[in-house]
Amino acid sequence: MIGEQADLGLFGGGNTSTKGELPDLFGRPEPILWVKGSGADLKGCQPRHFAALRLAPLRRLIQRARLTDEEMVAFLERCLLDPNAPRPSVETLLHALLPERDIDHTHADAILSLANTSRGEALVRRVLGDRLVWIPYLQPGFALSKRVAQAYQRNPGSHGAVLEQHGLITWGPDGRTSYGRTIRYVSMAERFIASQRRRKRWSIPQRQTLPGEERMALLRRWLPTVRRTFSQARRVCLTYDDSPDVLEFVNASRMPRLASIGPATPDHMLRTKRLPLIVRVRQRSVASVSADEIVRQLRRYAADHARYVRRYRRPGQSMLDPYPRVILIPGVGMLTTGKDATEAAMAATIYRHAMAIIRNASTVGRYTSVSQRQAFGVEYWPLELYKLTLAPPEAELSRLVGLITGAAGGIGRGIAQMLVDRGASVVVTDVKRDAVERFAQALNQRAGRRRALGLVMDVTDEASVEQATDEAIRTFGGLDFLVSNAGIATVSSIDRLSREAWERSLSVNATGHFLVARTVVRWLRAQGLGGALVFIASK
Template sequence: MLNRWQTGPVLNASALDQLVYQSRMVGEEESLVLWGGGNNSVKEPALDLLGQPVEVMYIKGSGSDMKSIVPAQYPAVRLDWVRPLFERDEMSDEDMVAYLARCLMDPTSPRPSIETLLHGFLPYRAVLHTHTDAILALTNNEGREETVRECFGDRVVLVPYYLPGFKLSKAVGLAARQNPDAEGLILMNHGLITWGNDPQEAYNNHIKLVTEAEEFIRAKRNQQFQGAPLFPASPVVEPETIAPILRGLLSADKPVILEFDNSPETLEFLARPDLATATQVGPATPDHLLYTKRFPLVVELLETSPEGIRNNLAQALGRYAAAYQEYFAANSKAGETMLDALPRIVLVPGVGMWTLGKDSRAARIVADIYRHTMQIIANAQALGGYATLSPENAFSAEYWPLELYKLTLLPKEKDLARRIALVTGAASGIGRAIARRLAEEGAHVIVTDLNGEGAELVAAEIRQKNGLNRAIALTLNVTDPEQVEAAFKTACRTYGGLDILVSNAGIAPVGAIDKLQLHEWDLSLAINTTGHFLVTRASLDILKKQGIGGSLIYNATKNVTAPGKDFGAYSVAKAAEAQLCRIVAIEGGEFGIRANMLNPDAIFEGSSLWSEDLKAKRAAAYGISVAELPNFYRQRNLLKAEVTAEDVAEAALFLAGPRATKTTGAMIPVDGGVKEAFPR
């Protein structure tokens, strides 16, 4: 393993800054820690509130990530209050957490790691603990202790498996005291601990032992190499066909977001002859279990038709749920409530891996963890057979009261959490405002536009504001059937399916009927009618496969009910769009699919539809100057109000979300009140 430490960045730096630097170096190496895993600390002299000298320990705060941690995320705890606990025989998790809160130098600091006592009981200044893949491969196999000894001899101390807490902390402290010459501690199923006089020495010692473990594993695998398993050059079934069916089945209670992986490494693992058994042993470490559940679901596709795939997946999920219920019944105590019985990982040999979560970040965490678990399993199998936590230990970790308590602290989910929306014409104007608003309320958004660069700017803004992978951008010409099909396939591959379509893309050709050219008429129909049809058809196909309903929202126009002079090509095509919406409401009702339309009027700000040419022509039609146009539209509505793209976005949010679940076939004006355009 590459030693990333460079003295320059932390030359003459404080111990805390060195600790932060150590974290960043560790976080850069995914085979050491993933998504908040790992812990480190350093002990330092300090002054208490009264100016008296005390020794403190800076320890990684609970929930922080080593890859991006900052000094403020290292609370300082008083060691003169921590160390006396070593003399105790036991301490409950609840008492320990409450006690540590009182040991903080600053009561407003983040909550210290659950492993604070473990670090505090070690008689070393700097301590580093990771869940490195190589060490887990050594401990998670049938040989366990013998394998570790073959690799390291007596240079490391083995500590039996315990859940994080007082018992593990005391066992680690005792092991260190009884073996003062040890180079490190290996926790069964829980990683590696090293130490030093400063963070650099602890890090160097860590990398040294991990490198030895990697070389040991590599040598063992070379001795047994029989060639990589072969996987098909093309998938048994296209993942875009499977994804919405799978998502629908997994979303019976709450919708989920999926992530798909068909990398060569994943397909190679899925082609293993021992896949069905090796994957059903358990997680590599209890920390992973909290994200991945105990086992993935392995599905052998027996049929390739959509209905056959649905039956195949439904039966497999039913067996998984029944097995989970048996596991809960066998290990639970009176009063415990069963968590959901859904897998977090679905493996389909010949196709790929799906992971699921409440959002893209959660699904990505599961994917990253299991990609490393695959490597750990492969290495452990080469070392004598993968083995891990017993069912009892796995249950204790999954139903650990401290973790269950965290679930009660989660904030209420937003209205569109777990939902997937595709918005056309979203690089500017109304489409951009709707994409932003849906994302603010929790949706994952596919931002599409003929202007691909503009779409990417909107998607990047959404990701920056709302989080990992919360939006993607696609260049889309809604009149091109192949591009439309590809866009919706991308939605299925990226997020698993679709819940909301906002069909917004449009143009506004101007001209009297007797002056219009045929190509102008045809282009208006192609974009303002056929474009809506193409994205509607693609949406309905996905929504029906999912079987969990959906919402289609059409940006129509005030001109549907009150057409304007010299706006014939636009008004006729938009009237057809409105009729399409009504037909979709009729045909989609039995599937829980709603279709509604918005009728905005004169949205100027940020709009690419209202070009300078269009403004000039509309002003000419009304006999006014271009400068007078905004005020003309404002004065003609009953509220005398300027209508903005954000106003339309609020109406779209209503139709997309839970407050409009009984509304379909509706037309909602967003025009300040144009009486000629009242729906009738």
């Protein structure tokens, strides 16, 4: 149930466990811990996503003074009942060392809104009472697990713990009790925040949102150069978000300072990095910002990230992609990046939650985050980066985006299916709206990710072609190839063929190819990454 509520945890964040018994090799009852595997998403978790470990040896670890990450991982693997089970969560020892049977760990927005303030401990005690223990920030691992277990021993009647900059842990004698405590304390925090927001504004607006057509015109101007810059090593997808909460945040006077403080929780950094890029517009209109200026800001961000890595890295650590995952643009909205639209949308969703936490924390107190050193410790932590290795290898056409016309049936449909199967993202278009939208949905289900966007488009109508291209750009950030497939077959002897039918045939089978190709070629030239044009025709 926890995984179904986005305000409690996102995309692999959070954890849950239970304890019980199984017969050992001699039929004697043996204590067992079942805990979520590393990287598994609580939303849709199945039994196969949990690891079962022998509990007795895990509990004896509390006698140790220290334990390295490498020693911890090796020990956990030796305690697995099934060596083929998922790698246990990095927080397994936290669940093991607590005597309570059921434990839930969430990154609830409302809890982080209290804990991520300069007076977090006092605020948590004031709002949530004294049945939750306060744990100052520690990176997940053995030290944090032992700290929480010791706090429990000093407070045996506690219901859970609030981890500074990290989230909420609740426990109980059964799953219903632990889950109920999660909901109770999160609800208490939400009610308090709502009451404070009625009395106080977190910020005043500084910018006005540009009209929709002006925002789209800027994206057309910026994105070819921006995507080329991001794609120096590997191509990326960029997704545009101009939802009301995003626009309210990017237009706020306090946004530049608050968004530069640090992540709402280090767990977000796997998808969003430590900081977003905030496009600096100063006192001028955002419409006056050129694509080249945004590129200069991107390169400064990358240079800053390189210095950050040099400052804190350990021997053997290599720098990850230095470019931002999130770009905040006053008056315009937010761009997020990823290898495809699914990954870019994950970054957008996570950062929208970060916006909510920053807004709420700034309403009830002064927003704070982890230090640069602490952030680096998680962002470049091998146990956190391990989650990325769980993704399947990228397919042949991964990261490429194509536009396919006449895709609702026949040849176009088959081409789109083949391209998605080989990893490409496709914008499938047709004059039949319902058919092409259903087809895109089927392609996404087939891929298990958002790899298709279904749009109505009349290839003979310039406005329709431009509108569909704009929607493609909003979703994928650019195009890499065109399959111009739309066509009609008019069968008639010449003496019976009407002029209307003749002109319709020319319009679709000739002018339609031209209009779509012209639009795509203009984009490909501006983007500067090469591309391909494929025309389907018959004699």
